[in-house]
Amino acid sequence: PRIRARPTYPHLPSDTKTERSTVSDAGGAIGCSKYYEAYTQQGITGGLMAVWCTHSICLGFHVIPKGEGRNDVFSALFTHWKRAPKYVIYDFACALAPYCMVREPEFFGDTVFLIDEFHGGGHTRCSPACFISNYRDFNSDLKTINSSAAECGNAGLHRIRKSLSYLTQDHAIEFGYAFLAIWNRTRERQAEEKAERAIERSKKRHAEDYATSGVAKKSKSSDS
Known part of the structure; x- marks a missing residue:
């Protein structure tokens, strides 16, 4: 259930703008060329964004109207978690970390944002501190963690991608909920x-x- 509402940040003029419009050819303020390639050049459209635990169990999902952005992950975590997770593993954690810290530094103060090993390639401009592979030898918590659990779950969602495209939004949400409930129970x-x-x-x-x-x-x- 939702614990709190997503605040507005009047001192951040770009807070309510579509994410893709804030990225320039050089990576823009986000600073990640891979992020720019995925969300600006390819023009990714809307769909479902799911949050997964490390066992590929879906903890929740929501509909993305225009294409996934940092706000989708930020809002999901801030509005539904009493305390921020210790680790957030995301394919664009390099861009998500500053986005979250600028808005809610107290809430995310103890959270480590990491790029999973599967998506590590292509992040040529990003700090080594963003990659989970650089932590495994020194952090027992991360040594055995399945950093590709979300990728496994998202691969499951691809099975219903075509079916969802023929449904209204309300029916697509119900269909996705039923699919993920069965997926979770099977796992x-x-x-x-x-x-x-x-x-x-x-x-x-x-x-x-x-x-x-x-x-x-x-x-x-x-x-x-």
């Missing part, structure tokens, strides 16, 4: 089954080790 069941198999394997190994230990003790007793 949860797969995780439960995987955990059960791991427990069974652990029990089996424990029983085998116990049996082997018992045979060894019996053999030693017989020798004496």
Whole structure:
């Protein structure tokens, strides 16, 4: 549920403008040439933007009217999270971090914005501090994290992309909600089954080790 409203920032004149219009041929104030190529040259249109956990479970989604921008991610996090996530992994985290910090520095003060490994290529103008690959050897939290979980989930959404294009907005939202509910439940069941198999394997190994230990003790007793 929504916790708070998205504020307006009167001292930021470009806050309410369409994101793509603020990027110049040289990267503009955003400073990321890959961001410019994706959102200005290709002219990406609207659709669904989903937020995923590291297990590819969808935490929520909303409709994008004109094309994904930094405000979509910022608004989703600020209006629906009581506290900002510790890590935000996003293909354009290099542009998202300053956008969030300029608007809500207290809320995002402890958040680390990182570009996932899959989308790292092409960010030639971005700081090394933006890449998750530079943290893995020194941060145990990030060493085993699946940085491509969102990419996996978005690949699932591509299955219904054509179907959504034939629906009205209301029907598209309902269809997307139903699809993601089934997707989440399927992922949860797969995780439960995987955990059960791991427990069974652990029990089996424990029983085998116990049996082997018992045979060894019996053999030693017989020798004496």
